[in-house]
């Protein structure tokens with residue numbers, strides 16, 4: 001599935017070890033997961049990337065057209081991670097049907113500004129707002145969403161304690177706070193949406209999440225992945241340097257499995273791809289030697305981020 005491939009690929013990239021993968025065949029595989037517009041374009045609102053080949057649509061890694069299938073549609077997290085994987089692999093995104101991806105994305109946004117994951121409807125919350133922001137940012141085109149509505153949704157999700165929840169009235173959470181702050185950073189208007197006083201309170205809420213590592217909510221146990229979610233939020237808010245790196249680092253390292261090498265959420269528990277990736281990212285944020293720097297908002301290596309910016313520059317020159 002694409003999200004797990006993203007954890008693996010981006011993790012290898014941050015470890016500066018991407019040479020172990022067969023880039024051309026992975027790029028072909030990712031493109032084969034693109035839900036392409038059909039000849040009559042009747043499926044535009046269903047376009048994006050699917051997570052795997054499970055429903056058996058014909059293999060097609062070219063630019064189209066797609067084959068009609070009643071149950072075929074993109075998933076916002078797969079479109080986000082699919083595009084991110086292509087960027088990490090150094091692809092120029094020339095086979096991405098940008099218009100179709102953006103049309104598919106627009107179809108997922110609700111009245112309240114949040115996003116569904118799939119066109120049939122699903123949970124709708126801050127996670128998918130973040131995925132949508134990443135897609136628009138990577139495609140360098142914000143016509144994929146009503147930005148003002150998304151901003152209103154983020155504002156309404158700010159809780160009484162100044163952390164940000166998955167939606168209005170929900171408990172503040174380190175993951176949704178990251179999704180909200182990173183989305184606003186990618187939109188380029190964090191400072192306009194929150195006043196300096198509000199930003200200070202968000203910083204305070206985040207900084208209080210450090211125990212030795214970080215937890216996602218008050219009174220919860222620390223968990224490796226929050227070293228990234230909360231750490232990256234603090235980095236975006238320019239105060240990560242005031243946290244205790246030594247304690248954070250030794251917590252993350254205490255969750256590494258000595259036999260298979262991956263990271264788990266807690267010491268002495270099973271490692272998994274998500275926590276392995278975010279453990280690496282958490283270490284990278286602190287400038288761990290021999291790790292590539294990770295971009296705190298888009299959550300890919302700074303090197304991949306720079307190549308994306310060069311791509312955007314080339315697109316802009318082409319269109320003028």
Ligand SMILES: [Zn+2]
Pocket residue numbers: 223224225226265275
């Ligand atoms: Zn976790």
